[in-house]
Amino acid sequence: MFDDLRPHLAELRKRLGLSVLSVFIAFIIAFTFHNSILGWITQPLNNALVEVGRIIESQDKATWKMKTDEQNTTTQTHTAQDAAAKLQKRLQEASKVADSKLGILLQEAAQAANELSQTLKHMDLNQTHSEHNSFEGKITTHQVGGAFFVALKVSFFAGLLGALPFILYQLWLFVAPGLYSNEKKMVVPFVVGGSIMFFIGVIFAYYIVTPFGFQFLITFGSFLYTPFINIEDYVGFFTKIMMGFGLAFELPVFAYFLALLGLVTDRTLIDFFKYAIVIIFLIAALLTPPDILTQLLMAAPLVILYGVSILIVRMVNPAQDEDDEDEVTNEEDTETNDTRQRTTD
DSSP states (O other): OHHHHHHHHHHHHHHHHHHHHHHHHHHHHHHTTHHHHHHHHHHHHHHHHHHHHHHHHTSOGGGTSOHHHHHHHHHHHHHHHHHHHHHHHHHHHHHHHSOHHHHHHHHHHHHHHHHHHHHHHHHHHHHHHHHHTOOOOEEEOOSTTHHHHHHHHHHHHHHHHHTHHHHHHHHHHHHGGGSOHHHHTTHHHHHHHHHHHHHHHHHHIIIIIHHHHHHHHHHTTTTTOOOEEEHHHHHHHHHHHHHHHHHHTTHHHHHHHHHHTTSOOHHHHHHTHHHHHHHHHHHHHHHSOSSHHHHHHHHHHHHHHHHHHHHHHHHHSOOOOHHHHHHHHHHHHHHHHHHHHHHHO
């Protein structure tokens, strides 16, 4: 038995080796552009931080800041500033009617009062500026080599995306020996269709899912806490979402080729639909942030893609009715009996 599997294992090892090599080459190329790739990856997070900052600044801050204390401090600052200005004015007036020595002292005192007034004014401006910029979400790193490891992660992610068509081609070459000659010609639709659907899933997640998901997650609790996002965690989180949506959008492609091989029919997918709904929502819960909005944004397209897969399979390998199956069985039995009779004669 092992001798029969040995050629298949050798072929599998060859295809895996070529796939890993393609990812490594794409990784090296992507590493030279890791700053641009990282900027593309962090753009949804930056947009969400800016948008949440606008939302928070436009709302009443009394729910999350001690506004009474701030008002008291501001009032005291203004009172001291007014007193210092009044003192300066009185000292300047007194210096004009006093003798020379006393006038010089009064002028120096007026100058000191002016400096005190300017200092209080500067403190008031800084406090006002701080109030208007209270939300300062940041992207940080907690490791000494955090930036380097992040560059490796984003380069590997980009390399995997770049090598995807070649990986699909190697997958097709591995299963091609077991196909008929007419089925082997479907290599181009498999590679092109699989790559396009994967990239559509990534684009859908990037432009539709992440803006809503990140904004919701950052907004929740930002009235109490300032978000400092760890870049290492964010990159892993982001790539998991992208890969999950990319693989999810491969469903119609794999359904088409499974139907082409006669492994599934539209009746099979229809009967499995009630279980597929549960599996889809479980996958959405595992691959998306823990909020219902993002989960629905992944589960809804998957349900639609499952319906599209049923239509595709119906066109490629429709399920036969029981009457048709009986007729086919009777025809096969008749042909078998005729063959046996001719053999006997």
